[in-house]
Amino acid sequence: MKRSILMLLLLTLLSGAIWAQETRYLVFEFFKVESSEMYDFIEHKDFMEKVYQSAINDKKISGWDFWSLQSGADSGEFQYITITYYDNPVSMMNGLNEEDLVKYAMIAYPHLNAKAVKDKFSLANRAFDLKQRSYMQQIANSKDSFKMKRGILASFDLMKATEGRFQEYERAEREVFLPIHQSRIEKGLMGSWVLLRTALPFGSEAKSTHLTMNMYKDYVQFFNAQEYEDMESTADQRAKIEQGLKSRDQKWVYLATLEGTVR
Incomplete structure (x- = not known):
């Protein structure tokens, strides 16, 4: 009887673990970029791909996508959508703060120190406007x-x-x-x-x-x-x-x- 109860408990935990692995948490961010800043923004996107890869390698996030809008919104509203993937809701709500981003940028680009990375982020932030963020x-x-x-x-x-x-x-x-x-x-x-x-x-x-x-x-x-x-x-x-x-x-x-x- 005890063995049956233990087996039932184990199966319940295992099924819960499987469900947790299938459940993903996504943060959508919608960006507006002025035409004069488009080149700088795309350059920043290329820079950030390696930064997010470092965060994935450290298991801080599980993925990141960058989408360009083809239709569905006024170009004055926003033109780009990014999606950051997390394994659990706590990680999603904590997100990636500036300290995390600087750390992962320095891993991705060893020739840059903390000040150089912060300066790069500060310059890039002028190129876009975060219009909306959604937690899903x-x-x-x-x-x-x-x-x-x-x-x-x-x-x-x-x-x-x-x-x-x-x-x-x-x-x-x-x-x-x-x-x-x-x-x-x-x-x-x-x-x-x-x-x-x-x-x-x-x-x-x-x-x-x-x-x-x-x-x-x-x-x-x-x-x-x-x-x-x-x-x-x-x-x-x-x-x-x-x-x-x-x-x-x-x-x-x-x-x-x-x-x-x-x-």
Whole structure:
């Protein structure tokens, strides 16, 4: 009896560990860059790729992406999105402070001392304006072998769950929309799909509560997906889709190209 209880406890802990490994925490940052500062900003992005790689090697973060916006926002709002990946919510909220960045920059660029790094950061900060930061938790995803590499496309769909229908919306994403995306992935019409929930408390006036990332290997796959119509769906499936759409408001869709990534 004791052995059975111990085995049950062990399995519970193991399943919890597996779930923890599958759960990721992401920080989205939206940047506006003036045209006159574009060259300096891109140069800073190239510099930061090695800095974030040092942070990954030290297990401070688990990844970093740099996306350029193709459509979905006024160019005066923002043109770039970065995503920093963390393994747990505490690390996400602590983030990378200036001391961390200076340390990892000096590791990535041994010829620079602390003062030179700080001066470089100070100069770079003048080239961009951080317009928004969002803390997100991954709560569902497709089963795929999609590889993150330069040139892939993604649509970032910002959703707001209808008041009082929060759980209904998430259930619709998992039970109705995820199987549709999985089917498209298996047909070669899509690369990957991820559902994210805002990780911080929010009120009824929040602009969005969820975000989906729909990824494509290139424009050919993206446009083929837009043209695709599933003729095999049943009336019951179509009714569930319609019901699911009523549980949320699609606030905005941003189409972006991956310009840099480190893992």
